[in-house]
Amino acid sequence: MLAELFAADAGAPRDRSPLTRRLIEDAAEDLRRGGVTTKIMAGSQRDRDGTMPGLRFAGAVHRLVLEGRAPGLAKHYPSVGGQPDLETLWEDALPVLNEHADLLRQRISATTVQTNEPARSAPLYGGLMVAAQEAAKAAGRTVPFCVRLLEVGASGGLNLRPHHVGYRLDDGTVLGDPGSVLVFDPQWTGRPPADLSHRLRVVGRAGCDLTPVDVSTEDGRLHLTSFVWADQVDRLNRLRDALDLAATDPVKVDCSAGPEWLAKQLARSERDVLTVVWHSVVWQYVSPADRAMGRAVLADAAAKATPTTPLALLVFESRRSDDAEEGYRFELLLKLWPAGLSFNLGYGSGHGAPFTWNVTPWE
Known part of the structure; x- marks a missing residue:
């Protein structure tokens, strides 16, 4: 169910944010395989439609980049001067997800999506x-x-x-x-x-x-x-x-x-x-x-x-x-x-x- 919610959330950025869409899609596939995203999203398995777990996940990862905690991933993020390479994005994300799994889980479970655009x-x-x-x-x-x-x-x-x-x-x-x-x-x-x-x-x-x-x-x-x-x-x-x-x-x-x-x-x-x-x-x-x-x-x-x-x-x-x-x-x-x-x-x-x-x- 959670992987399906991630897949649905990947539709929100569509062509407007290829980076966000690809990250969420790869995370959905990782959930299906029982990868590190499963550990990060522990406690969110009963999320309902509208809680946007995929966007919360992407936001938590982005914050690590903004804080300077993910230098190997930052090269993909234009928000800190990077340039996305969608083919290697998940490969470079995995070390960050493994290192900060507990922090990511804490942040994701404690927040809702707040763009305040x-x-x-x-x-x-x-x-x-x-x-x-x-x-x-x-x-x-x-x-x-x-x-x-x-x-x-x-x-x-x-x-x-x-x-x-x-x-x-x-x-x-x-x-x-x-x-x-x-x-x-x-x-x-x-x-x-x-x-x-x-x-x-x-x-x-x-x-x-x-x-x-x-x-x-x-x-x-x-x-x-x-x-x-x-x-x-x-x-x-x-x-x-x-x-x-x-x-x-x-x-x-x-x-x-x-x-x-x-x-x-x-x-x-x-x-x-x-x-x-x-x-x-x-x-x-x-x-x-x-x-x-x-x-x-x-x-x-x-x-x-x-x-x-x-x-x-x-x-x-x-x-x-x-x-x-x-x-x-x-x-x-x-x-x-x-x-x-x-x-x-x-x-x-x-x-x-x-x-x-x-x-x-x-x-």
Whole structure:
């Protein structure tokens, strides 16, 4: 079963990260043979679909490389200046796996996949612009609402500062903050259905996670970096810029389960502020019980929303689609209360870029 989960996880990077895919595929075959990967994954035999054991394995190995503990393997890792040779990758990985089997097992069993990809701020930014303006229209206002942002499954909180990021469009326009240390091309097709000349005003931010990452520490930075596929240098550079931004604009992420934390946050509302509940690429890791509780908490808050204290749900999650190659795609979904509006704003890569704006009803 575990080897099959590894094989399924190898499909996530597909052609986007040949290094990660090959490492996971070779590890799956090693599991079938009862090799060293069996020792490393001891205790994870009952992992369920969605826990991504293959990606956790790849992340733990990447961290050893980042820490300088695997010099013989580092030559394959562009994240430290190497160049992959897929034919000899597993041969060079085996000594590292044998030497650090206990450490790898400890790290893999103690963590979940946490990419906390900062490029997801781009669809979030556009979605917040739409939400603030649509809520204002529904309330008969001419000025968009200020936003209070609540993120469930926030990891290191890197996506809790979308207004402090610069988004460079293909016409040279930079939305958000052009002077930010984090400016990148969101690779948009189309544009958000909003007046982008308005400034996004964020007046409150908070986040929670079952295993929050403290990005002010070297351990936290290494943890998040290890889950970026090592041959995606652009993503690595973007993450490092996002970590630099976080150092200048700290936001605490509470250690808490989503439903309980959200209930406390939504127990109060602020007049003339749009409260936005947000999560991205988290839903697959949430238990059915917590999903049900979260929906109930949100439904209770939605019933109490007023035109002057509106509420929004903005999520970027995978959904099944007949058009997608693998049977699913990542979609940006928005609901507004009490306006009663529901939009599917578009779809894109699970990492947030590229993204296509294509507004349809959220059904």
